[in-house]
Amino acid sequence: MLAEELGLHVSTVSRVLHAKPDESHRAASKATVERVRRLADELGYRPNPHATSLRTQRSNLVGVLVPRLSDIVLATIYEGIEESAGEHGLSTFVTNTRDVPEVQRARTDMVLARRVDGIIFGDAYADAEFLREVAARGVPFVLVSRHAGDYPSVTCDDYLGGRMVGEHLLGLGHRDVAVVAGEPYASTGIDRTAGFADAYAEAGIEIPGHRILHSRFDARGGHETTARILADGEPPSAIFAVNDFAAIGAFGAVRDYGLRVGADIAVAGFNDTPLAAELPVPLTTVRSPMHEMGRRGIDLLARLLQGEQVRSERLRPELVVRASTDPRA
Amino acid sequence: MLAEELGLHVSTVSRVLHAKPDESHRAASKATVERVRRLADELGYRPNPHATSLRTQRSNLVGVLVPRLSDIVLATIYEGIEESAGEHGLSTFVTNTRDVPEVQRARTDMVLARRVDGIIFGDAYADAEFLREVAARGVPFVLVSRHAGDYPSVTCDDYLGGRMVGEHLLGLGHRDVAVVAGEPYASTGIDRTAGFADAYAEAGIEIPGHRILHSRFDARGGHETTARILADGEPPSAIFAVNDFAAIGAFGAVRDYGLRVGADIAVAGFNDTPLAAELPVPLTTVRSPMHEMGRRGIDLLARLLQGEQVRSERLRPELVVRASTDPRA
DNA sequence: CTGAAAGCGCTTACAG
DNA sequence: CTGAAAGCGCTTACAG
Structure with a gap:
């Protein structure tokens, strides 16, 4: 960690950087805290997430599987996911499965290999067969757009x-x-x-x-x-x-x-x-509410990762009448 | 690494798993190689990428910035990127910048904080101002969809x-x-x-x-x-x-x-x-050729990461005449 | 208030 | 042919 031009031990710096604002006094002296913080943002210091993940056994990464991103519905849901993920300190990455079971399986293995903390499936099959396997492996996940079985989901009604x-x-x-x-x-x-x-x-x-x-x-x-x-x-x-x-x-x-x-x-x-x-x-x-579905989806997963119990959500749709059915519209 | 129920040292296992097929004899004895390989795929062993990145100082990650994924053009380009990335052993993650300069900057910082090896920009401004900064930081990158300055790009003509x-x-x-x-x-x-x-x-x-x-x-x-x-x-x-x-x-x-x-x-x-x-x-x-643009874009970046020189590519478009201009079509 | 140690899971150059 | 050590950059419980 570059911040050792302060003449401090890494552990001290780490403590300072991780202290909540109100308990920084437990990390180091006021003066030290000040110096560390100043240099950190002067240098734009960002901890190496690989090292952090390795150490903490938590990646703060979530994998998102969708049938295809070129479907604007899923792309919009993903925008909601990405937007809200930041607020939870999570990073996401998406991947296309084209609704093909073998690809869903392969991509799930891939995201797991990357050590995600959880998964959002936007491509659930109604039979929930594959999801049962995933659940059996103990992987936390949430469904968006489509529901299946009793797994936590955020869908439109x-x-x-x-x-x-x-x-x-x-x-x-x-x-x-x-x-x-x-x-x-x-x-x-x-x-x-x-x-x-x-x-x-x-x-x-x-x-x-x-x-x-x-x-x-x-x-x-x-x-x-x-x-x-x-x-x-x-x-x-x-x-x-x-x-x-x-x-x-x-x-x-x-x-x-x-x-x-x-x-x-x-x-x-x-x-x-x-x-x-x-x-x-x-x-x-x-x-x-596509965007909203994404936001709620990641919110749900974040809570799941905290160990909370969560309940599925069903969002309200709204009819929009136009000329394709009603010439007077 | 779990494969130690073989009674072997991690280093031996690592050597075996990284040996190219033809020089596995330099890694271990034939019998050992065999045992390691068998157990590895029996257990579905996948090395922890965080550990690997930390050790090798290479993440095999590339960040992709696009204006918005809900634009089917960019989404399709990204599909090409993702598809081809796998073939290069690279993982990608996308993020939306909405063509807003401050967001482009913030998202670039974010992908860099995640220690990507390179970036693909699908949201380049023609003035290339920000890209000059990125280049000055020594970050390898490639442009897709839009070109700017003399930076390597894959675009449609x-x-x-x-x-x-x-x-x-x-x-x-x-x-x-x-x-x-x-x-x-x-x-x-x-x-x-x-x-x-x-x-x-x-x-x-x-x-x-x-x-x-x-x-x-x-x-x-x-x-x-x-x-x-x-x-x-x-x-x-x-x-x-x-x-x-x-x-x-x-x-x-x-x-x-x-x-x-x-x-x-x-x-x-x-x-x-x-x-x-x-x-x-x-x-x-x-x-x-949206899909192709994505594929070539990541190909270019992969070569850049190998230290090769690369040249921009301009793909050929094709006119498709339909009734909106020609009632006879 | 701060340092030092241990350890996360790998890879690599070296020793034997 | 295989093991052992060092070290990537962090965090955390502990010592002083």
């Missing part, structure tokens, strides 16, 4: 969001509707679809199985799946895509089919990404 | 891309055009605008200053700036927005103004993000 869309479309008189439902292993798509279907069921309308199709979460996935829906007999009068990208892909498919979004067929998405409002036909969608 | 759009619009007969030019400090926007303007200049058309407006790089920025262009006298017949998000924002502004993209006014973007093709009016844009 996706079921409620799906209901909101269902009730909205019902209110507009749509009775023949279809769902671009996302991947079958993600609680987001599952819950949004369930909430939507339940709203219809309560109105006495059972959405038939062939109207609910799984899909990838990106624009191309939404396009392909919507094209299949449109190719299947009479087109529905409304489509609920469980995220905005899939909805934008639905726009493309509707366009190719020769129909106009909003005028001929209603389309709704989910997440209210920044693009939704800017589309030529603005997209009706459900605002989910 | 943005000037050429801008030219391509200019020539395309000229070919379609557009003479009164406007540019949503992006932030004045980013080489991407600067070069794309310059290439575009030069194409027009060579055709004898000087684009007037009030037709070239700076803007934020996101959808809202594109919207606001386009609205200003449209409010300023007779609308141009075509708009070049220097990235796809700004172009999508331009879509929104054109729509609000009561015009139709493609039919009444041509709009072109840049980057060919996955959404471009899916828009209700598909977007003409320039494909830039």
Whole structure:
């Protein structure tokens, strides 16, 4: 440690630098404390975190696994995580797993090899199979975006969001509707679809199985799946895509089919990404607190690392009506 | 190190684990090598990287600074970086700087405090002022996406891309055009605008200053700036927005103004993000090799860390014509 | 009030 | 062929 031009022992300096403001007197004399502090920030001294980790057996590092960072939803959640991590004295690093189980496993091993104190999974499979293994290894972790099993998670109330869309479309008189439902292993798509279907069921309308199709979460996935829906007999009068990208892909498919979004067929998405409002036909969608989800996620993990008990959180969504479902909007 | 149930000294084990396949005989006897290796992967042994870093004075860590990860362009570049980093035995971590100089400085300090071996900047200011400081500190770094000064960089040939759009619009007969030019400090926007303007200049058309407006790089920025262009006298017949998000924002502004993209006014973007093709009016844009940029960026840095000399790379863009400029497309 | 020792888990040059 | 020592930069309980 460079601060030995003070003629002090490392241990003294270390003590000073670690003392809480109010008990610095236990570390060294007032004069010494003063000198150490001054030189430290004059030199911009920063303890070597590798040495600290080695010594304290705590890295203050957390690994974050996401399906892909190029998905703006996850990127935004990660921004929240990173932002709040600093406030807890934690450093984070993200990695993409593309929702591929072998990659999830490999990346988990990688972050563990880097001796993280905990993990945030943004790519949980609803079956929680892999998570059980991780839990069995005693690794502290938290889920964001998707929930699974009883593991601590911070999610949007996706079921409620799906209901909101269902009730909205019902209110507009749509009775023949279809769902671009996302991947079958993600609680987001599952819950949004369930909430939507339940709203219809309560109105006495059972959405038939062939109207609910799984899909990838990106624009191309939404396009392909919507094209299949449109190719299947009479087109529905409304489509609920469980995220905005899939909805934008639905726009493309509707366009190719020769129909106009909003005028001929209603389309709704989910997440209210920044693009939704800017589309030529603005997209009706459900605002989910992505940033907040990230912040709360790391907060939860920080508390877990302190040994506290934590409870899952479910954040409230909000319906945003635009012209893609309601021309008057 | 746990592998001492072999009854061997740590140093022997370490030697074995670090020997290249062909010279393992210099590390230990054949039998010992065998035993060590077997137990190591039976136990999934992974050396503690903090200890290794401390000892070797090399962290194999690289810090990546980007304006924001929720910008799909940067997120995709980062995916390329992360992918290729593994092949070089490097680990990366990203952080957002929001293009704010104080944040860039703070985050640079932060990654340095974590003892990275090098940095990749995706947020370089064209004036290179801050980069000169970093270089003066002797930190190895590489730029991606934007270039600045003579520092090693991997970028798209943005000037050429801008030219391509200019020539395309000229070919379609557009003479009164406007540019949503992006932030004045980013080489991407600067070069794309310059290439575009030069194409027009060579055709004898000087684009007037009030037709070239700076803007934020996101959808809202594109919207606001386009609205200003449209409010300023007779609308141009075509708009070049220097990235796809700004172009999508331009879509929104054109729509609000009561015009139709493609039919009444041509709009072109840049980057060919996955959404471009899916828009209700598909977007003409320039494909830039984002993923590849990331891969090459970390390759360059890896070579720099080996002490090699490196040269900047400029990757070739490709024009993708769609209906937003050409209804026949 | 301050120093000195021990030790976190490695790697490397050296000794035997 | 293998062991033992030194040391990377810290922190912490202990001694004086």
